[in-house]
Amino acid sequence: MDAVNELFNDLKSPDPVIRFSVLSRIEDMDWSEEHREALREIFAGEQEPGIRFHMQKVLARLDSGDKNRGTLEAIEEQLKNPQRDEISLALMLESVKRNEAAAVAVSLRRAEWPHFSQQLLPSVLKFFKKYGSAEDTPAIEKLCRHHDPRVLSAAIEALEKHNPDRLKDLIVPLLINSNFGIRSRAVRLLHRWDPSEALRHFESMLFSNLETEKHAALYQAFFFPFKQIETLMLRYISVESDPEMIKKAGLIFMTNPERHMPARLLEVRQACVGIKQKLVDVILKGVLQSLYQAKIVNAAPDQMLQVLETHFKEKRIRLFIEHHGNALKSPEAEIRLQSAIKLSELARRGIDEARQVVEAYLPRERDLNNIRKVRYFLETGQLEMQKSQAPVRTTRPEPSAEPTAASKAAKPAPATPAVSVTTKEEKPQEKPVEKRPPQEYTAQERQNLIAAINAENCEKYMAVIRPFFRDLDVSEQIAVIKRIERFGGPADSELLIGCLQSDDQNILESTIEALSAINPEALHPYLPQLIKHRYDEVKLAAIKVFSLFDKKQAISLVEKMLSSIKPAQRQTAIFCLGSFDYHSVSQILISAFKSENDSENLQQISSILRSNADEDTFFRVYVDYKACKSSKKDEYENLCRELAIRIIDTEPGHTVEALFAAGEELVAEEERKKTERAAYKLEKIQKIRETADKNVIFDASLVRFTVIAYAIGAVLTVLIWFLFLAPGPPVSPDAAPKSASVRKVFETITIKGRVVISDADKRTVAVETEPGKLYKLQLPESYGTVPKPGASFQAQVKAEKGSSGEIPAEFLTAF
Amino acid sequence: MSNFTISTDNSNDIFIVRSSGYLDENGGAAVFEAVQKNLPSECHKVILNLKDSPVINSQGIAQLIELSEIIVDDKGGELAFVGLSDLTYGVFKMVGLLQMGNPFESEAEAIEAMRQ
Numbered sequence: 033m034d035a036v037n038e039l040f041n042d043l044k045s046p047d048p049v050i051r052f053s054v055l056s057r058i059e060d061m062d063w064s065e066e067h068r069e070a071l072r073e074i075f076a077g078e079q080e081p082g083i084r085f086h087m088q089k090v091l092a093r094l095d096s097g098d099k100n101r102g103t104l105e106a107i108e109e110q111l112k113n114p115q116r117d118e119i120s121l122a123l124m125l126e127s128v129k130r131n132e133a134a135a136v137a138v139s140l141r142r143a144e145w146p147h148f149s150q151q152l153l154p155s156v157l158k159f160f161k162k163y164g165s166a167e168d169t170p171a172i173e174k175l176c177r178h179h180d181p182r183v184l185s186a187a188i189e190a191l192e193k194h195n196p197d198r199l200k201d202l203i204v205p206l207l208i209n210s211n212f213g214i215r216s217r218a219v220r221l222l223h224r225w226d227p228s229e230a231l232r233h234f235e236s237m238l239f240s241n242l243e244t245e246k247h248a249a250l251y252q253a254f255f256f257p258f259k260q261i262e263t264l265m266l267r268y269i270s271v272e273s274d275p276e277m278i279k280k281a282g283l284i285f286m287t288n289p290e291r292h293m294p295a296r297l298l299e300v301r302q303a304c305v306g307i308k309q310k311l312v313d314v315i316l317k318g319v320l321q322s323l324y325q326a327k328i329v330n331a332a333p334d335q336m337l338q339v340l341e342t343h344f345k346e347k348r349i350r351l352f353i354e355h356h357g358n359a360l361k362s363p364e365a366e367i368r369l370q371s372a373i374k375l376s377e378l379a380r381r382g383i384d385e386a387r388q389v390v391e392a393y394l395p396r397e398r399d400l401n402n403i404r405k406v407r408y409f410l411e412t413g414q415l416e417m418q419k420s421q422a423p424v425r426t427t428r429p430e431p432s433a434e435p436t437a438a439s440k441a442a443k444p445a446p447a448t449p450a451v452s453v454t455t456k457e458e459k460p461q462e463k464p465v466e467k468r469p470p471q472e473y474t475a476q477e478r479q480n481l482i483a484a485i486n487a488e489n490c491e492k493y494m495a496v497i498r499p500f501f502r503d504l505d506v507s508e509q510i511a512v513i514k515r516i517e518r519f520g521g522p523a524d525s526e527l528l529i530g531c532l533q534s535d536d537q538n539i540l541e542s543t544i545e546a547l548s549a550i551n552p553e554a555l556h557p558y559l560p561q562l563i564k565h566r567y568d569e570v571k572l573a574a575i576k577v578f579s580l581f582d583k584k585q586a587i588s589l590v591e592k593m594l595s596s597i598k599p600a601q602r603q604t605a606i607f608c609l610g611s612f613d614y615h616s617v618s619q620i621l622i623s624a625f626k627s628e629n630d631s632e633n634l635q636q637i638s639s640i641l642r643s644n645a646d647e648d649t650f651f652r653v654y655v656d657y658k659a660c661k662s663s664k665k666d667e668y669e670n671l672c673r674e675l676a677i678r679i680i681d682t683e684p685g686h687t688v689e690a691l692f693a694a695g696e697e698l699v700a701e702e703e704r705k706k707t708e709r710a711a712y713k714l715e716k717i718q719k720i721r722e723t724a725d726k727n728v729i730f731d732a733s734l735v736r737f738t739v740i741a742y743a744i745g746a747v748l749t750v751l752i753w754f755l756f757l758a759p760g761p762p763v764s765p766d767a768a769p770k771s772a773s774v775r776k777v778f779e780t781i782t783i784k785g786r787v788v789i790s791d792a793d794k795r796t797v798a799v800e801t802e803p804g805k806l807y808k809l810q811l812p813e814s815y816g817t818v819p820k821p822g823a824s825f826q827a828q829v830k831a832e833k834g835s836s837g838e839i840p841a842e843f844l845t846a847f
Numbered sequence: 848m849s850n851f852t853i854s855t856d857n858s859n860d861i862f863i864v865r866s867s868g869y870l871d872e873n874g875g876a877a878v879f880e881a882v883q884k885n886l887p888s889e890c891h892k893v894i895l896n897l898k899d900s901p902v903i904n905s906q907g908i909a910q911l912i913e914l915s916e917i918i919v920d921d922k923g924g925e926l927a928f929v930g931l932s933d934l935t936y937g938v939f940k941m942v943g944l945l946q947m948g949n950p951f952e953s954e955a956e957a958i959e960a961m962r963q
Contacts (some may be wrong), residue, residue, distance in 0.1 A: 130923040162920050254942050257872075260904045287938050288904045322934065326869035327850070328900040 040067075043074050043696070051078075052182060055086045063094055065192035082182055085119070085151035092119050093773065104139070111143040120146075122155035133163035150180045157186035161193050169195045176202050181211040188217060200225060207233065207717045208724065216248035220255055222712065227260065232714045235264050241787075241822030243274070250280045258288035263615055263648045269315070270616035271583045272299045273824075275307055287323035292682070294644070298340050298588040298611035305552050305580040347643060348611075349383060354639050355607045357389045358632055361563075362683055365399040367600075370569075372397075372406045373415065380413055414479050415507030415538075480502065482511045490519035496528055508541050517546035526552045532558050536566040544573040553581055560782050560828060564845065567599055572608045582824060583616060591620055599630040606636050614644040620724045622652050625671070626660075638671050645678035647691075653801060654695035655702070783807055783841070784826040792818045799825045807831060807841045813847055850899045853877050853901075856886050861892045861961055863954065874900070875910025882914055891924030895948075898930025908942060915947035926955040949962035 042085055058071070068091070082584030102124025110121045110322045128136050137160070145156050157175065158170050172194065175187035186204070191199055199221050200207075206218035216237060223230035228405060234256065237249035238534075253261060269281050285293065294316055301312040314517045320333035329336065352374075359371035372390055379387035390406065397403050405720045409415060473481065485493045497504075497512060504512065510784040513531065528550075531543040544562065547555040555577055562574035571593075590612075593605035608625065609617045641649055653675060657668035672695070678686040712715070785801035795818050799807045819825055831841035866874060882893065887932055895911070897903065903911070918924045923932035926948030931939060939945050951957035 249943070254905055254938065255909060256905065283934070283937060283941070284905070285910070285932055287902070289902060318934070322902045324930075328869065 040070055040074065043071075051080070052086070055083065055090065058090065065169070068094055080165065082151055082180065085122075085603060086182075087154075088119050089122050096123070102126070102128045102136070104128075104135050107136055107385075108139050111139055118152045122152055125159045126143055127156050128163070135164050137165070137168075141168070146175065150183050152176070153178075153180075153183045154186040157183070157190045161186070164190060164194060166194065166321065169198065171301050173198050173202075177205060181214055182612070184211075185213055185217065186210070188214070188221075190412065192221070194222070196221075197824070203712050204717070204720075210719045212237070212242070212245045212248040215245075216252045219249075220252050223256065225711075226709055228702065229705065229709050229713065230262070231256075231260060233717070234261065236714055236718070238264060239271075240270050241820045245275075245279075246272075246277060250277065250284070253281075253284050254287070258290070260283070262288075262290065262293070263618070266296055266615035267615075267618075269312065270303065270613050271587070274583070278311045278315075279306065282311065282318065285315050286318040286322050289319050289326055289328055291323065292566050294323070294336065294340055295318050296613070296615060298337075298344050300615075302344065303579065303583070303613040303616070309676070337632065349378070349385070350799035351610050351640065351643065352378065353383075353386050353389055355610065356634065357634060359603075360389070360393045361632070365402055368393075368397065368399070369402045369405060371373055372402065372509065373409050376406055376410045377413075379410065397415060397630060412479060413483055415510060416761060478508060479511070482508060482515060485512075485519055487517040487519045490515065491521070491523065494524060494527075501527060501795065502530075506536055506539060510538055513539070513542040513546050517549045519540070520546065520550050522551045522554075524570065525551045532562070537570055540567070540570045541573045544570065544577060548573075548577040548580070550552075552577055556581060557782075560826070566591075568604045571605050575608060576611055579612060582826070583612075585826060587612065589819060590617075594620070594624055599633055602628065602630065604637060606633055606640070610636075610640045614640070618644070618649060619652070622649070622656065626656055634667060638667075638674070641671065642674050642678055645675045645682075647679060650675045650679060650691060651698055654692075654838065655699060655776055657697075658699045768794070779831065781830075782826070782828050784824075786819050787819045787823045787825050790818050790820055797825065806838050808838060809841045809843045811843055815843070855881050855883050856951060857887065857890070858958060860890055861894060861958055862886050862890045863894045863896060865899070868906040870897070870900040870903040870911075871892050871901060872904070872906035872910070874902075875907035879910050879914050881917070891918075891922055892927075893918050893924060894927045894929055894961070896954055897928040897932075897935060901932040901935065903935050903938070908938065908944070912942065912944060912947075915944060919947050925961055927951055929954050929957050929960060947958040 039054050039058055043051055043058075045051055059343075071087065071091060075084065075091060078084045080089060082381045093604065107121065107128070108125050110116045110124065125136070140159070141158060146153075148156060153175065155170065160172060164172070169191065172187050172190045175183055176191055176199070178184045178187060187531040203218060203222055203225075205220070209215055209218070216234075219230050219233040221239065222233065226430050234252065235251060237245050238253075240246055240249070253265065258265075266280060267282060268276055269285075269827055272278055272281065285297065294312075297312060299318060301309055301316055304312060317333060317337070320336050323336075323800060324333055325330070331339070356371035356375050360368050360375075362368050362371075370394060375386045375390045375393075379390055387410075389703065390410065394403055394406060397406075405415070411576055469676075481497070494516070501512060509531070513528065516528065525547065528543050528547045531539055531744045532555075534540055534543070540562070544555065559578045560575050563571060563578060565571045565574065572590075575586050575589050576587070590605050590608050593608075594602055596602050596605070602624075606621075609621055623638055624633065625641070628634050628637060641653070650672065653668065654672055657665070660668050661826075672687065672692070676686075676691040679691060680688060699740065783799060784798045784802050787797050788800045788806070789798045791794070795811045795813075795815075797809060797811060797819060799809070801807060805830060810825075825846075827846040828844040829841040831839050851866070851874040853867070853874075854865045856863040856865070862882070862885070863886065864878055866878055866928050870872065873957070880896070886893065899952070905944065910919070915926055918926050928944070928948050928950045936950060949957075949960065951960065
């Protein structure tokens, strides 16, 4: 669709705000005869007086060929005429000659312009913005409280030009205005007087559940100094799923290339899949290109990307080693063993740092069983020593204490596959093995077979292994799954999905990791169950994958785990947060540092914060440090110092002392602003808006608007308003409940969609899962805050099978 | 590091500003100052040639908006932008700068349009 048709489509939107916003954009278009006709048709169908007026003005200008030069004489004639032609007058005011402007202004004042119609006022205000003077300020100021957003917005612009300080007193009414465009403009104005509070308002708009509000925030984002909003913008693209919004935000990043940004964008890119990953990749490359074009860096984009990718991998490995290195100090032998095995696995892939950590741990380990198992794994890559050297079918390996569902469901293996396979140690040495059915292999041979899988032969080897996979013992199955993770492809998805039925924690965890590497989409339908799994590690592995599809929900799940009373569970959650892109979870980590008391967990949080040290993190931690009254103050001070040291490492212009001094200044400034900002503080404004919104819900005009919109075939969202808000039709006497002639069949299903209506008092929501399908349900208290319209929603519900349209459902579980 | 430079030219009744390098806050201020200082009082037509400034950041844009308002609104002049990169064109359109001045591929085209 071309740009002009896109604009015309917006002009047909049921939302008058969208329609009006298009009008200013179409004024600058190059008009073909076809476009003029299209506009004429849209104009004929337009009902809203303000929009009609503006359209008529555009059409009149086109028809007159822009010859409507506003002379003083012509304008005065119009002003004297009580039946004046407002369209002509508006056009004249837009084309007044400079040398006549002062006289026109006098005439307008004489004609008492503030009493003009609300259609004409925006044009007059535009004139006064250009040619007005201080004496017009009181009249303009009064119009800054006008109910029509078009008049209001023109008045704000005029007052901003002539006496911006007067807007300070108007900030509260502007911030609570129902029009998002006005609100976002107010936030930008507030930034003149109180930048930090303005940014809090901006943040709340940017992360709103309402698309229009987010659009308004993104537009205003261009006018804020990027340094002040970059963390918010990073978090925004990390959690946003609408491609158009991501593209818009991307433009802001590319326009403001900063040296440190590509590394952060790379983290975001790595934390998503599908179209979003492609979009973030485009943004990342765009920023690299801008950096190069702006000569901020000398390295070509491709070259820089390569370096960044290497650094990213190294950082992830470092975090992994730190986390599992910490777990080696756990008092529980099983936890130490699991982490040692994970580090050994890394060591076997050639990461020396991991090997050093394991080697340092082994002499300290008191559990001989652990030592034996870890040493064996380091040497063989296998989890347990095989007691039997016999073939699978004759003498099975000892069953694990908790047999897996996969092994329970083992089916008889076909007898045939016999290909020439080779054994492979850490450094593969291709060596043919005798041709015979794999079931007859000894444990050692099976181990060699699995260890020999690599990128080149994976498909061939898996064809051999697949038929007798279920006959392998747990450790062998895990070893196969790990090979699939590294070398497999979508063809292995089916085998892995079968493994998701397992009860074994390690199999499940490996399977989730492998599926997320080779085919995350295939894992998606199983995530709801896995996220609720009783094993934390399984739960977290599932959440990590879930975050690829729905970051917001995934983060809130981890946040829930962070509030656990068990330090070990919190530790797993912290590790999980470390695997997300930092800026989407930085505030959660900083808050976790505040509430955490376990020293190991604190150390782990510090480690993540340190490895992502930047000024934004430093200042946020500094504010908490200054507010801390407990014994944790020393830990805070250490963390601040460590962060400052990291920052000056990467940005040599700073000093630790200067950063601490800047922190002090920030704290003092916040203290000073406390009283002043009481009136426009975000929380207060939100409260006022909430009250106002409650009144709006039952506003009869909304129902009327809804009905009109529905009549013209509007979106489902509007239909919902109608269904929920319009009074029910009178019940006819014969409309008494009839006994159901058809038996209803209910099923438990998982629904995923967007909340289109919510009633916090009744705790009801309506969730649109696909066009024409709407689930209505009541949420229990245990669910927490009722999600607002626009929020993503995913839950297990009970509903009538095969229903469509409006479906009553019973809420079971959310995830 | 980026080196921002600026040059101005007076072609009869048209004032031309050419920038080169990353147009950030400082660059924007330099453009602003160049116009304020050197724009002849009788001249109301300004061309901003941004061909060699393919990247203009938010604060640079803010300076250009302010400058445009002075040229177009306060002085009642005309403004043209030359050599906008795809990125800059998209951003100018979004923030409304293209409502203040028209974009042109070359200075010659802009001059011709301004003299019509």
